[in-house]
Amino acid sequence: MNTRTKLIALQTIVTKEVLRFARIWIQTVLPPMITTALYFIIFGNLIGPRIGPMEGFNYMEFIIPGLIMMAVITNSYSNVVSSFYGSKFQRHIEEMLISPVPNYIIVMGFVAGGVARGLTVGVAVTIVSLLFNPLNIHSLWVMASMILLTAILFSLAGLINGVYAKSFDDISIIPTFVLTPLTYLGGIFYSISMLPEFWQQISLVNPILYMVNAFRYGFLGVSDISLATSYAISLGFIVILYLYCLYLLSKGHGIRT
Amino acid sequence: MAIALSVHDLRKTYKGGHEALKGISLDVTQGDFFALLGPNGAGKTTLIGIVTSLVNKSGGSVAVFGHDLDTDPASAKACLGLVPQEFNFNMFEPVVEVVANQAGYYGIERREAFERAEKYLKHLDLWDKRRVMARNLSGGMKRRLMIARALVHDPKLLILDEPTAGVDIEIRRSMWKFLREINASGTTIILTTHYLEEAESLCRNIAIIDEGELIANTSTRQLLNTLHMETFILDLESPLSEVPDLGNQKLSLVDENTLEAEIYRTDSINELFTGLTSKGIRVISMRNKANRLEELFMNLVESGNGGGRRQTS
Numbered sequence: 001m002n003t004r005t006k007l008i009a010l011q012t013i014v015t016k017e018v019l020r021f022a023r024i025w026i027q028t029v030l031p032p033m034i035t036t037a038l039y040f041i042i043f044g045n046l047i048g049p050r051i052g053p054m055e056g057f058n059y060m061e062f063i064i065p066g067l068i069m070m071a072v073i074t075n076s077y078s079n080v081v082s083s084f085y086g087s088k089f090q091r092h093i094e095e096m097l098i099s100p101v102p103n104y105i106i107v108m109g110f111v112a113g114g115v116a117r118g119l120t121v122g123v124a125v126t127i128v129s130l131l132f133n134p135l136n137i138h139s140l141w142v143m144a145s146m147i148l149l150t151a152i153l154f155s156l157a158g159l160i161n162g163v164y165a166k167s168f169d170d171i172s173i174i175p176t177f178v179l180t181p182l183t184y185l186g187g188i189f190y191s192i193s194m195l196p197e198f199w200q201q202i203s204l205v206n207p208i209l210y211m212v213n214a215f216r217y218g219f220l221g222v223s224d225i226s227l228a229t230s231y232a233i234s235l236g237f238i239v240i241l242y243l244y245c246l247y248l249l250s251k252g253h254g255i256r257t
Numbered sequence: 258m259a260i261a262l263s264v265h266d267l268r269k270t271y272k273g274g275h276e277a278l279k280g281i282s283l284d285v286t287q288g289d290f291f292a293l294l295g296p297n298g299a300g301k302t303t304l305i306g307i308v309t310s311l312v313n314k315s316g317g318s319v320a321v322f323g324h325d326l327d328t329d330p331a332s333a334k335a336c337l338g339l340v341p342q343e344f345n346f347n348m349f350e351p352v353v354e355v356v357a358n359q360a361g362y363y364g365i366e367r368r369e370a371f372e373r374a375e376k377y378l379k380h381l382d383l384w385d386k387r388r389v390m391a392r393n394l395s396g397g398m399k400r401r402l403m404i405a406r407a408l409v410h411d412p413k414l415l416i417l418d419e420p421t422a423g424v425d426i427e428i429r430r431s432m433w434k435f436l437r438e439i440n441a442s443g444t445t446i447i448l449t450t451h452y453l454e455e456a457e458s459l460c461r462n463i464a465i466i467d468e469g470e471l472i473a474n475t476s477t478r479q480l481l482n483t484l485h486m487e488t489f490i491l492d493l494e495s496p497l498s499e500v501p502d503l504g505n506q507k508l509s510l511v512d513e514n515t516l517e518a519e520i521y522r523t524d525s526i527n528e529l530f531t532g533l534t535s536k537g538i539r540v541i542s543m544r545n546k547a548n549r550l551e552e553l554f555m556n557l558v559e560s561g562n563g564g565g566r567r568q569t570s
Contacts, residue, residue, distance in 0.1 A: 001331050005364025012361025012370075016354070023349075091345035095406075098309045098339050099362035100331035257271065257312050 001100050009101045010109050017113025021079055021120075028079070028117060029124055032071045036125045039067050040132045043189065055191055055222045061136060064129045065216040066188030069150060071125045073183055073208065074175070076118030076151040077158040080110050081171045084162030093255055103249040107159065107242065114155025115148070122147055136219050142227065143218025149234040150211045154179075156241035163248045163255070186212045192224045207233055259287040259322065261336075261414045261445040262308065267317035269303050269469075277303040279469040280317065285447060285462075287322075287413075290440045292460035292477070293449045296558055300469040301449045302342060305418050309339045322413060335363065338412030340403045342419045342449075348392035352383060355391055356406050363410035370409070377405035381435065397428040404432070414445045421455060433459060453554055457481070467558050487545065489526075491516040494539040503532035516540075 001009070021028040040060065048059030055062060087093040096106055126135070137143065165171045186208030192200050203209055214230035217223040223230075249255070262285040269278040277300045285291045295301050306312030308319050310330065319326040324333035346355045353374050360370035378384045381401040386394060394402060400420060407415060417436070421429040429452075436459065440446050450456055456463060456477070463480055465473040473480060496513035506529055507519040516538075518529055533540060 001335075001364055008364045008366055009362050011367070012358055015361075015367075016350075016358050019354075020349075087347070090348060091343065092347045094311055094341070094345045095359055096362055097311055098334060098337065099359070100334040100364075101362050102331070252313055256310075257306070 001102070006102065006105055009099070010105050010112075013096070013101075013106065013109025014112045014116070017079075017083060017110065018116050020083060020113070021117045028075070029121055032075060032121045033124050033128050036067050036071055037128050037131075039063070040129060044132055055220070057136075057220055057222075058133075060133045061220065062191075062216075063189055064133060065219040066186075066212050068122050068125050068129070069147070069208075069212050069215045070183050070188055072118040072122040072147055072151050073154045073179065073211075075121040076114040076154040077161075077179060078175060079117040080114035080155045080158030081161045081165065081175075083113060084110055084159055085165045085168070085171045088162070088165070088255060089168075097255065103246055106249060107156075107245045110159050110162075111152060111155040114158055115151040118151035118155070119147065122151075138221035139218050141218075143215060146211060146214045146218060146230070146234070149231070149238065150215070153211075153234055153238050153241065156238065156245055159245050160241065160248065163245070163253055166254070182206050182208045185209075187216075187224065188212055207237060210234065260320075261285050261287045261289065261322055262447065263318075263320040264304070264308070265318045267304065267307060267319065268315045269300075269307060269312065270315045277469050278307075278315075278317075281466065281469070281471050282317075283464050283471060283474055285414075285445060287445050288440075288443060289445055289462055290436075290460045291445070291447045292456035292463040293447060293466065294453070294456060294463060294554060295449075295466035299466045301466055302418055303469075304466070305339070305341075305416055305447075305449065309337060309416065310334060335410075336413045338407035338410065338415045340400075340407045340415070340417040340420045342422065344399050344403065346391050346399075346402065346406065348390065350391055351388050352391055352394065352402055353378065353387035355402060356409050359406045360409040365410060373409050374405070377408050381405050397424040400424055401428075401432070404435070408439070412444065414447070415439065416447045418449050419451060420448070421450065421452060429455075465554065465557055472557050487520055487522060489518045489520065490544050491518060491533075491540045492542040494541050497538070501533070501536045501538060503529070503536070506532060 040063075043063055044060035048063075051059045053059070084093070129135070161171060161174050185203065186206050187203070192203045192209065195203065210225050210230040210233045213223040213225040214227055214234075217227060262283075264284075265282050267278050267281045268276075270276045281300070281304060293301050293304070303312055307314045308321070308326070310326065319333070321333040321336045324330075324336065326333045350358075353371065356374035356378060357367070357370040360373055361367065365373065374387075375384065378387055381404060383394075383398060383401055383405060386398065391399070391402060400423075404417075404420065407417075420436075421432055424432070433455070436446060436448075448456065448460060460477055463473065463475065463477050464471060490511065493514050493516060497510060497516070498513065500508050500510050500516075509517045511517050520526060520529060530540070
């Protein structure tokens with residue numbers, strides 16, 4: 001395949017992936033909007049005023065970036081894991097495997113689908129947040145780049161989960177027992193400076209903390225972590241996960257006998 | 258004539274030690290209509306899986322139109338189309354997208370992909386179902402959808418793994434007609450089937466695999482010539498109470514109005530009729546008991562199990 005035909009193959013996978021989640025938008029886009037609206041109402045409106053300002057901002061302003069980030073992480077991941085596992089389960093992944101599409105195009109196609117859903121939900125949740133608080137943008141570039149990197153990273157992670165998954169239980173174990181706790185403990189609802197020293201150090205092991213803080217910097221201009229560290233960690237994880245995805249597909253793990 | 262598919266010393270051992278292919282070598286020439294036969298578990302689907310990159314081989318080599326699957330997989334894959342045994346399309350996609358997306362994976366632009374999808378869906382009587390979700394098609398329609406999908410990038414070699422399994426006779430006959438047309442237009446076809454009548458009717462060459470080994474690889478005509486006996490069913494005008502004695506003719510009664518006769522291919526059927534006429538037995542109709550290839554297939558598989566009769570050409 002030449003570059004042009006590879007791009008057509010990529011476009012086909014991306015279109016297929018986008019149409020997949022768009023067809024079932026009631027299951028894919030609407031629920032995170034409702035869930036996040038409830039977070040805004042309960043934590044931002046009802047509990048927030050009692051908590052008081054955080055890092056110089058009212059509590060609602062403080063949690064908006066984290067909640068957007070949480071929606072992007074969850075949806076990027078779940079889009080790819082469910083789509084890839086679904087294609088294994090129904091065996092239509094074979095359509096790609098018998099074709100001349102290179103493995104890196106397959107990875108990029110699924111990841112682009114995950115990023116598309118993550119960003120769609122991110123924009124939808126941001127619009128919902130406007131009902132509760134005006135948008136505060138400190139650095140659009142940081143905000144956009146960090147949300148993009150995060151969506152890529154968790155789409156890759158979702159793909160790895162999809163490759164290993166052997167049952168529908170396997171695609172929900174990681175999101176339930178790993179992703180959700182890491183997200184909640186990633187500084188969405190609080191600044192790690194509030195934690196005792198020991199727990200601050202433990203928190204630094206959580207990669208989501210770096211992404212949430214950099215993203216919050218894009219909105220508010222404050223962060224517990226340096227931007228350079230956040231970018232380095234995000235990019236580092238992306239490279240490692242991407243190479244691992246390529247390795248798994250080249251070995252045919254879970255897709256070839 | 259160019260070689261469409263060349264398989265050399267192909268081996269596959271699954272995890273757990275099951276040896277599905279034990280060094281199979283065969284060539285399929287360009288333009289051939291080739292049957293790959295064998296009992297369940299013989300290794301046919303494994304062989305097809307390796308050729309189509311769905312199964313990792315343990316040893317040997319595969320080349321499609323001269324493109325080695327290990328060193329030039331993209332070129333080899335571009336020549337191949339596959340209609341698998343089981344439905345493997347996205348059940349939640351509209352029919353036209355299933356076909357057009359497959360074209361996209363081969364680098365065909367979206368607009369042209371939909372034009373090609375239209376062509377093949379019309380050819381296979383599925384165009385009016387184009388917007389229907391694939392899961393809502395009947396079994397026969399799903400089989401035809403997989404054929405349309407396999408053809409959308411105009412493969413030079415089409416592999417069909419039991420394409421007519423579970424479809425009614427009318428659809429099967431129309432699929433045969435379609436496959437003959439595809440083959441006549443220059444596409445090489447490899448077919449696995451359990452309907453041996455199908456192989457006998459469609460295919461010029463036949464390979465038989467059993468327990469991972471090739472036990473026959475020759476032309477259909479040559480293979481059929483190796484049959485020594487044929488069995489005929491004779492419907493009688495009047496009932497018989499016992500088997501008539503016609504000397505060296507092997508006869509048996511199926512029921513009082515039906516006689517079964519085994520005849521050496523070198524003998525004349527006239528002798529049978531002369532004998533029956535002399536006994537006052539009138540035959541009102543006659544037919545082959547079983548598909549000839551089926552008998553041969555059973556003979557070969559049974560002799561293969563008994564210690565190994567191998568033939569190749």
